[in-house]
Amino acid sequence: MKKLSLLLAALLTGCVGIPQGVKPIDDFDVQRYLGKWYEIARLDHSFERGLTRVTAEYALRDDGGIKVVNRGYSAKEDRWKEAVGKAYFMAEPTKGYLKVSFFGPFYGSYVIMDLDEENYQYSLVCGPDKSYLWILSRTPMMRPELKNQLVLKAAALGFDTNGLINVTQD
16 A cells, blocks of 8 residues: 555656756746746647647636646647646745646646746746757747747757747747
């Protein structure tokens, strides 16, 4: 029974770590991060496969967490897909390290590893391992030189940036 309890605990918490070499940002201000973000690029995963015009919206929840609404368009199915989740800080709220859930008790890491600290106009985010990576922007388009800078940073941290999908936002 003890082994089963340990296994269950590992499954429920095993996806909220930080990839080796990645450091969440400090001096994070959740109030400034709230609102709509556009997905500029991502590594491929089944839950977003084939989606364009992907956005994420963040709002405060009554319980102190953050409501997360991810939305994208599937041309293949000719419809919008939406997933609503919740996120909570893993450490102090001034650190860009959260856990997010879209599926019951299962959480995954949301690690903000780069952020426009002055204006909160771009963000570089990863998950619990280096197969999850997103480049986000407050606008549907990002300056190519800024995007390249973020891609280079992710590559230097060991992410396979050759697999990045550029997300259409038209």
